[in-house]
Amino acid sequence: MTTGEPTVRPARMGFLDRYLAVWILLAMALGLLLGRLIPGMGDALGAMEVDGISIPIALGLLVMMYPPLAKVRYDKAGEITSDRRLMAVSLLLNWVVGPAFMFTLAWIFLPDQPELRTGLIIVGLARCIAMILVWSDLSCADREATAVLVAINSVFQVLMFGVLGWFYLQVLPSWLGLPTVAADFSFWDIVKSVLVFLGIPLAAGVLSRLAGERLKGREWYEEKFIPRISPFALIGLLYTIVLLFSLQGHQITSNPWAVVRLAAPLLIYFVGMFFIALAVSRAAGMNYAQSASVSFTAAGNNFELAIAVAIGTFGAFSGQALAGTIGPLIEVPVLVGLVYAMLWLGPRLFPGDPSVPAARDARDAGDAGDAGNRAAAGSAPAGSADPTPARPATPRKETHRS
Numbered sequence: 001m002t003t004g005e006p007t008v009r010p011a012r013m014g015f016l017d018r019y020l021a022v023w024i025l026l027a028m029a030l031g032l033l034l035g036r037l038i039p040g041m042g043d044a045l046g047a048m049e050v051d052g053i054s055i056p057i058a059l060g061l062l063v064m065m066y067p068p069l070a071k072v073r074y075d076k077a078g079e080i081t082s083d084r085r086l087m088a089v090s091l092l093l094n095w096v097v098g099p100a101f102m103f104t105l106a107w108i109f110l111p112d113q114p115e116l117r118t119g120l121i122i123v124g125l126a127r128c129i130a131m132i133l134v135w136s137d138l139s140c141a142d143r144e145a146t147a148v149l150v151a152i153n154s155v156f157q158v159l160m161f162g163v164l165g166w167f168y169l170q171v172l173p174s175w176l177g178l179p180t181v182a183a184d185f186s187f188w189d190i191v192k193s194v195l196v197f198l199g200i201p202l203a204a205g206v207l208s209r210l211a212g213e214r215l216k217g218r219e220w221y222e223e224k225f226i227p228r229i230s231p232f233a234l235i236g237l238l239y240t241i242v243l244l245f246s247l248q249g250h251q252i253t254s255n256p257w258a259v260v261r262l263a264a265p266l267l268i269y270f271v272g273m274f275f276i277a278l279a280v281s282r283a284a285g286m287n288y289a290q291s292a293s294v295s296f297t298a299a300g301n302n303f304e305l306a307i308a309v310a311i312g313t314f315g316a317f318s319g320q321a322l323a324g325t326i327g328p329l330i331e332v333p334v335l336v337g338l339v340y341a342m343l344w345l346g347p348r349l350f351p352g353d354p355s356v357p358a359a360r361d362a363r364d365a366g367d368a369g370d371a372g373n374r375a376a377a378g379s380a381p382a383g384s385a386d387p388t389p390a391r392p393a394t395p396r397k398e399t400h401r402s
Helices: 020-037 043-048 055-070 074-081 084-109 112-127 132-138 145-176 187-216 217-231 231-248 251-254 256-285 288-299 303-314 319-349 357-380
Strands: none
Touching: 020 231, 020 251, 020 319, 043 231, 055 132, 055 145, 055 187, 055 217, 055 231, 074 145, 084 112, 084 145, 084 288, 084 319, 112 256, 112 303, 112 319, 132 145, 132 231, 132 256, 132 288, 132 319, 145 187, 145 288, 145 303, 187 217, 187 303, 231 251, 231 319, 251 256, 251 319, 256 288, 256 319, 288 319, 303 319, 319 357
16 A cells, blocks of 8 residues: 655665675675785785885775765865764764773673784774775765864874873773783874875875866766765775785784674774664754764774884784784674665654655655756747646755754
C-alpha cells in the first residue's frame, strides 16, 4: 500500500563509491598478500624515506587528500569558525572525550600488555587529519566544516599531543595507582606530520580553488574540474591501504593474537565515538551535514602520526608501533560501514532536513525539472502552450552547512 510520500533514497554514488567496501577489502587483502609473499617489500618501501617520512605513503596520502580539499569553499571558513556551537562540540569530543575513552578501553582490554596499551593510548591522542576527509565527502557531510575542523585539530595536535601524552601515560595512571610509562615525544615529528600530511594538500586545494575560479569561473570549476579529480581520492586511498598493509603484512600475520586483542577496543572506540558524536551533535541542534562532519572527525584518528611517534619513541618493532599499525586494519572497514550507516540514518534522524543527501537530490531534481518546464514553455509555438501557468521554481534555500 502506498502512502503518497516520496520514497527516500540514499545519495547517488558513482561506480567506485558504490562498491567502496569491496575495493577496500581487496586492497587490504592485496597488501597483506604482498607483504607475506615478498619478504623484502617492507624493507624496500621502508628505505624510501626522507627524514622519517615514507615517500610512497606520503604520495598516496597527498593524492587522496587533494580532491576533498579542492572541493572546499574557503570563502565560508570565517562563517564556520564563528559557529561557537560547532567548534565547542568538536573540540570537546576530540580533545576531552576521545583520549579519555581510548585510555579507558586500553586499560580494560590490555591491562597485562603495557606496550600494546601504550600504543593504543597514543592512537587515541592522534586526532584525525587525512582519511577523514574521504569519509566525510562520501557521507555528503559539510565539506567546509570538515576542512576547518581538521585544520583546527591539526593546530591543537601540535600544541596538545605532548601534553596529553604526559598526562595519560604518567599523571593520570599515577593518580589511579596504575603503572606509568615514560615517553618523550618529538615536537618536530608532530609538526612535520601536520605540515606534510595536511599543509601540502591544503595549500594545493586553496590554490586550485583560487586559480580555477579566477581563470575559468566557478561554474567550470564546480562542474568540470572537480568531477575530473574526484576519483583520485579513492584511488589514492586504495593505493595507501595496499602500501600500509604490505609494509606490516608479515608482522600482522605473525601476531594474530595481538591483532585480536587490539581489534576489540579499536572497534568499540570507532563505533562508540561516532554515535556519541552523532547524538551530541543532533542534541545540540546541528543539521545532517554538520552532524556527519562532527561525527567522522571525532571517530577518525591520525594513524600516520601515531605510527611515526611510536616508531620514533619506542622503535619500529615495538608493541607500541604494532598497535598503531593495526589501527588502519580496523578503522578502514569500520568507517566505511559508518558511511553507509550515516547515509541510511540521515532521513530517519533528520526528517525534513534539506542537508540530507536524499533531500538535496530531490531538491536538485525538482529545480532541474522546473527549469526544463520553463524552457519548454518559452520555446513552444504560439497557441500550443499549456494554459496552466508554469509553476515558479522552488527557491533553493541556502543551507549553510556551517
